Amino acid sequence: MKFNLADVFETVADSVPERIALSYEGRQISYAELDRLSNQVAHMLSAAGIGAHDNVSLFLKNSVEHVTSLLGLLKVRAVPVNINYRYTNSELHYIFDNSDSRAIIVELPEHQRSVAQLLPELPSVRTVFVIGELENELSDAAVDLPGDRSVDIVSFADAEQTPTVRDFEERNGEELYLLYTGGTTGYPKGVMWQHDDFFRKPLSGGNPYGDARKDLAEIATAVKDFPSIAFLLAAPLMHGAASYSLFTFFTLGGRLVIQRDFNPTAIVAEVEKEGVQIILIVGDAMGMPLVEEFERRAGEVDLSSLFSVTSGGAIWSQHVRDRFLAVKPDLVLRDNFGASESGNDGEIMMDDNGNLRVPPSDKMMVVDERHHKIEPGSGEVGYIARIGNVPLGYYKDEEKTAKTFPTLPDGTRISILGDMGTVEADGTIVFLGRGSQCINTGGEKVYAEEVEATLHAHPAVADALVVPVPDERYGQRVAAVIQVADGAVEPTLEEIQDHCRETLARYKAPRTVVFVDEVKRTPAGKADYRWAKGAAAGAAEVAGAAT
Secondary structure (H helix, E strand, O other): OOHHHOOOOHHHHOOOOEEEEEEEOEEEEHEEEEEEEEHHHHHHHOOOOOOOOOEEEEEEEOOOHHHHHHHHHOOOOOEEEOOOOOOOOOHHHHHHOOOOOOOEEEOOHHHHHHHHHHHHHHHOOOOOEEEOOOOOHHHHHHHOOOOOOOOOOEEEEHHHOOOOOOOOOOOOOOEOOOOOOOOOOOOOOOEEEEEEHHHOOOOHHHHOOOOOOHHHHHHHHHHHHHOOOOEEEEEOOOHHHHHHHHHHHHHHEEEEEEEOOOOOOHHHHHHHHHHOOOEEEEEHHHHHHHHHHHHOOOOOOOOOOEEEEEEOOOOOHHHHHHHHHHHHOOOEEEEEEEEEOOOEEEEEOOOOOOOEEOOOOOOOOEOOOOOEOOOEEEEEEEEEEEEEEOEEEEEHHOOOOOOOEEEEEOOEEEEEEEEEEEEOOOOEEEEEOOOOEEEOOOOOOEHHHHHHHHOOOOEEEEEEEEEEEEEOOOOOEEEEEEOOOOOOOOOOOHHHHHHEEEEOHHHHHHEEEEEEOOOOEEOOOOHHHHHHHHHHHHHHHHOOOOO
């Protein structure tokens, strides 16, 4: 059979209706109640004309409404589109437009104002659903559009007046889930997952601890016997790692503990209050402040329920892991290896030499440039390829789809994301890193050339390259190596950052700037990133010593 995510959730809700599904700011919501709330949201969406195959953007922070919006969209076979709320208006416009979003669900006043400013340039948007109080700027913008176009503004509270029953059309598991990722090459790309593939790969077939579930009946039986694990999502639901975890633990009948924003003090308090057993973080950006809070409150807070901390979306350092273990030696610490384009690829481990290793798996292999399998023990470096249930491709991008999701001669579909590696004799894959220029700062991916293009627009910049340098908290930070234009005054770091933040999200702005007499390039004019990394790293070390 093919699994549909809404069918899976409803199966769990019917099996363990009284079990708590969601804990949020002291509110405890059972599976039965969450299902009813999501049914109401689904009916609200239907009444506004949202149905099968309609793409709808979720411009939201973590909240109960974020979860019910996700589930409500799935129930009516619509397609959720994740929106990074840290994006600037130009970045938001690209995603809203590229995704052909027919509707937007929005909450915060500043987010409503962004939508208001963008509506004239978003011809596909027909409805905006507003959680909470409507901003005048948005209501005015909806009626002041070019031509005869209009946008309906619907209060999310209208859902409270809709039916709670399930009377939705039949689903088939071929519905789409659209997950936008910052990626490593250019603007964010929409990864098209069919529900069935999403269930089998990112959700590990509904059972990350054993064999994949065969059908809904097996899920219904298994969930009753599976203990209710309290899982705290420290990451925002807009991130792929968080959405994977959300649906995985719903499938297991677990209890999801979510918070509005990342707050280490509140998380530590929740461990004791909610009996949290597992915490999901995004690398050192969350791990560092969280372990500092653990250390500060050691002995004051009961951490006995907590048995695991898991990182997804960014690898966290051994230094931070060791500090967690110093506070609670029996913790199980995991690095989940995966991506928006591949789902959950398992656990990645660090050996004594600092090498990242993935245990042998029938779901991964390493291939050369012609997609031929590299033999174990050969020492040859190639591309790590994911096998089996991979996405259909990138939304509206056939060229990049063909490159990233090729089909082998035997008909096997694979996903090649640019991760380089070798295969040891026992089948263990040693991860060497991305071949493309991607900077992962606290779980947020930054495309170097995008920042370079922005820097080149600064009147004092003649040339620039952007590279990663190590950062104690965020794993990596963005560094720029800049050649100043003739006759121009060398700009300050703050001036460079202000310039970048006019068009880019704040986390993409360089936090280290190095000025050089000349930016080195190859004879063909290509960037010499190896040289740039050396120049930036040397300057970063000096700056670190100075502080």
